[in-house]
């Protein structure tokens with residue numbers, strides 16, 4: 001059905017159409033609704049549907065046409081409202097003769113947040129459109145003096161400021177053009193740009209792509225020394241740009257190849273599926289071949305759903321928990337604090353953290369299996385405990401975890417200067433967790449302060465297992481580029497085969513975060529950071545003279561670019577620096593009640 005919304009012709013599918021259309025209803029349900037301008041009118045019960053670009057209000061779930069449709073691009077803000085208990089407000093952009101806001105009330109807190117999250121996520125995606133009518137207006141050339149002419153002003157400024165990266169782009173265009181191709185095609189998600197004063201901090205940007213299988217550097221490693229964790233033949237990490245260029249070119253070729261034959265895409269995370277999930281799923285395709293990562297087959301959405309359905313509880317957990325407030329937002333979903341209802345003391349302590357994931361909006365659904373599998377199997381005092389998982393109406397996945405009531409290490413680093421004894425305690429506990437994973441041939445691949453959580457007893461635990469990979473054995477190596485750029489080991493960036501020691505590099509970067517508040521190159525964009533890590537190798541501390549010899553030695557053991565000489569987690573646990581660790585109680589003063597505050601949503 002075509003209708004006119006504020007002068008614009010829009011196609012509004014009927015409710016029946018919506019239900020059957022692939023792009024149809026994202027979320028629907030009964031709500032109580034009120035237009036803000038008609039405060040004197042009572043709340044009315046309506047059927048609300050959210051599609052990818054609009055919200056429609058129906059008299060009932062049987063109605064065929066909507067009473068009101070609002071395009072998501074016309075929504076200015078989604079916010080909590082205090083008009084009723086579980087209520088949110090859609091503030092609309094101001095148009096004449098239109099209500100300025102709608103108040104929507106639902107039956108529980110979780111529902112409220114999920115509606116808000118689903119709407120907000122789609123408002124964002126509706127705001128970004130492709131370029132319109134692009135024109136090629138910039139023509140850069142070189143004049144008779146060898147100088148660039150025709151550069152845009154911003155580029156001239158960059159060059160005059162001596163930006164190595166800008167010069168690299170001009171002088172080595174191939175490598176940098178290929179690098180930027182990764183950023184557009186293969187950045188899986190970027191999240192949480194946080195402003196601190198004038199500096200924009202990229203809190204956590206995940207880059208992953210697949211599958212650089214036979215990079216020249218990786219091929220040369222086939223003949224290299226293969227101790228348990230070594231991945232390179234070279235003892236020097238003065239990576240020449242050509243090596244990086246070659247690796248990037250090679251990756252480009254492989255990506256081209258992979259688009260030609262879908263089977264050539266590697267999905268190495270799926271090796272985790274040799275665990276309990278797959279046992280229950282007889283029809284799961286073989287996902288791993290020890291010698292050839294290219295033979296991995298991607299699970300379809302349906303298969304992932306089948307595995308989830310057969311492995312976890314498909315019932316409504318709202319009888320077990322009452323959601324209190326949102327703790328934070330991750331790339332795959334929101335994390336909530338919830339109280340366990342009185343008669344379910346199976347969950348100790350009364351409070352749990354619930355990660356709520358909208359299954360259908362995940363681009364990499366198999367990573368959800370990763371996360372649950374590793375958490376479920378990894379009982380250890382330094383790994384956040386998995387308690388349960390629920391699948392609600394085949395749409396929402398709830399992962400119930402132990403609640404870490406003092407937030408993440410990032411929160412602490414941003415508020416306090418840690419002394420070396422405290423750094424040693426955090427390293428010791430994180431190392432124990434890493435060793436536990438490595439002993440089971442699991443690589444975490446995303447160790448950083450955001451993924452180290454703390455509780456008020458001063459316990460320190462690793463979380464976020466979405467990017468884990470399992471090695472078939474200690475000598476097995478992976479090649480997929482996964483992780484958060486600033487914390488990524490050079491061998492991952494250079495697409496060499498890598499093993500568990502990539503987590504040790506990331507631990508080293510996390511130590512720099514503890515000493516300097518942020519990882520090296522955080523001021524740079526992620527692509528440049530990758531380039532710098534590969535080019536520079538071991539980063540230098542800003543003020544090494546302020547750091548003790550033991551800590552420097554520990555740090556060097558983590559940040560050795562030659563993986564043969566980089567320590568294992570077990571070796572680090574014997575390092576003299578860790579003997580200086582303060583007692584966990586000494587961390588408690590840092591962990592005041594104000595560290596974790598409910599966010600205003």
Ligand SMILES: Nc1ncnc2c1ncn2[C@@H]1O[C@H](COP(=O)(O)OP(=O)(O)OP(=O)(O)O)[C@@H](O)[C@H]1O
Nearest residue numbers: 328329330331332333335353401402403404408464
């Ligand atoms: N068990 C927990 N206890 C307390 N807070 C938690 C817990 N798990 C996560 N959080 C908080 O919730 C927020 C989001 O966590 P999440 O793990 O979803 O984030 P992410 O790692 O950024 O995203 P993703 O895993 O989707 O890539 C973080 O700020 C984290 O501090």
